[in-house]
Amino acid sequence: MKKREKYLNISSSFVKIIFFVMIIFILASIGLTITLYSFYGSYIEDRVKVTNKIIFGVNTGILCSMLITLVVVCPIVLYASRKMASPLVEMKKVAIAMSEGDFSVRAKDNYSGEMGQLAVTLNQMAAELSKTISSLTIEGDLLKQILNSMSDGLLGFDLAQQVNLKNTTFEKMFGNQSKLEELEDDLYEIMRTISLAAVENEKTEITTCSFKEKSILISGSPIRSEDNGIVGTVLLFRDVTEAVRLEQTRKDYVANVSHELRSPLTAVKGLIIPLKEGMVKDDEKRKHFYEIIYNEVERLNRLVNDLFELSRLQSRNTPFDMQIVDVSNILYDEQDKFEILVQEKNMRLVVKKSEKPIYAKGNIDRIGQVITILIDNALKFAKENSTITLSAKYENARAVVSIHNTGSIINEEDLALIFDRFYKVDKSHKEEGAGLGLSIAREVIARMNGNISVKSDGKNETCFSFDLEGVNLT
Structure with a gap:
């Protein structure tokens, strides 16, 4: 049921106050007339009876007129008061709704005079406020x-060093911490220090810190108002772990290249000097020196060729010439190629026969190159009398090729790094090769849209596998 407005509320309308004052005035007049008559009635009756009658008649007429006026005027005044208060009450409702955030309410603007103009102005103000708040809401969202889609974490501080802004990237980077003070490694203190330094020096401050084995670059800049005053700071957090790792890899790469190039050159130089000085008189010894020099030059040539091959694979994005190849036939060809070498090392190289041909989409020469690298790697590390098994199969619409050998293991800490350039399981660098073969294999497989991986049980078995897009011709 709609609540009825109490228009007789004195505090709600100035007109109602006038109405009640008028009633009081009329009642006071009647009371004054009755009082005067009670005091002076007998006096007037004794002396001026005619005048008394006339005055009584006049008073009676006035009293009756007042009573008639009261009866007639009261409804009129009440109606006029209600008519004047109604638009004000309605606009009061609109103002209350606006104060509560509802800008959809509108007042009737069909009133005449100042009331209509006031209603129109109030409606226009509500429409403008609604439009402004809607625009601010859209801009805020x-x-x-934008802040949440940033790849960098963001944190805002006011001048009191209280956090007033934070994006989801920051929360993902450091965990959903309810209190930043609870961050480990005094990271919050580092943030506050950077923020204070940015305010004090009025410039961007940069530092690097560590958080859960990650390297975080922190950049703090002051926030300025329109009058160029500093009102706070904003800190950006960038995970530079990968960049730091790549920089270290680059340094290691340069160091390893230098080492691998220096080793054969040092050996050649050490042998050429006595030959040049005529210190080697024995022909057999001289021949032995020449053979060593030749082997070192060949080693250097292989290293340069591998570096060139790896660089070419990584710098060129053109795909290989891809065909549908029978992987099983490639495995048998590789078995024939390594037969003599395997026998010399007292090992066995077998191909696990598949029930049907295994077809894959790739480059036949490059697939053979990868298998050659993996077999050669197995021959270097497998022990005598061990077995190297080559196999191929279909798995999840992929052709999977595996080179499994017994008699060798790879430690768990080496598995993730085994395909890195120049990485060697033997840290003393005693085994042959420069550590580029597996890196080349990974690049070749990646160029054929495949993946390569390694598993080792840590006891006696190691298995390298790569997969290519399978083709079912049956």
């Missing part, structure tokens, strides 16, 4: 989406 857009800003929030």
Whole structure:
């Protein structure tokens, strides 16, 4: 049921106050007339009876007129008061709704005079406020989406060093911490220090810190108002772990290249000097020196060729010439190629026969190159009398090729790094090769849209596998 407005509420309308004052005035007049008559009635009756009658008649007429006026005027005044208060009450409702955030309410603007103008102005103000708040809400949501889509974490501080802004990237980077003070390694203190330094020096401050084995680059900049005053700071957090790792890899790469190039050159130089000085008189010894020099030059040539091959694979994005190849036939060809070498090392190289041909999409020469690298790697590390098994199969629409050998293991800490350039399981660098073969194999397989991996049980078995897009011709 709609609540009825109490228009007789004195505090709600100035007109109602006038109405009640008028009633009081009329009642006071009647009371004054009755009082005067009670005091002076007998006096007037004794002396001026005619005048008394006339005055009584006049008073009676006035009293009756007042009573008639009261009866007639009261409804009129009440109606006029209600008519004047109604638009004000309605606009009061609109103002209350606006104060509560509802800008959809509108007042009737069909009143005449100042009331109508006031209603129109109030409606226009509500429409403008609704439009402004809607625009601010959209801009706020857009800003929030932009901040949350940033790849860098963001944290805002006011001048009291209280956090007033934070995006989801920051929360993902450091965990959903309810209190930043609970961050480990005094990271919050580092943030506050950077923020204070940015305010004090009025410039961007940069530092690097560590958090859970990650390297985080922190950049703190002051926030300025329109009058160029500093009102706070904003800190950006970038995970530079990969960049630091790549920089270290680059340094290691340069160091390893230098080492691998220096080793054969040092050996050649050490042998050429006595030959040049005529210190080697024995022909057999001289021949032995020449053979060593030749082997070192060949080693250097292989290293340069491997470096060139790896660099060419990584710098060129053109795909290989791809065909549908029978992987099983490639495995048998590789078995024939390594037969003599395997016998010399007292090992066995077998191909696990598949029930049907295994077809894959790739480059036949490059697939053979990868298998050659993996077999050669197995021959270097497998022990005598061990077995190297080559196999191929279909798995999840992929052709999977495996080179499994017994008699060798790879430690768990080496598995993740085994395909890195120049990485060697033997840290003393005693085994042959420069550590580029597996890196080349990984690049070749990646260029054929495949993946390569390694598993080792840590006891006696190691298995290298790569997969290519399978083709079913049956």
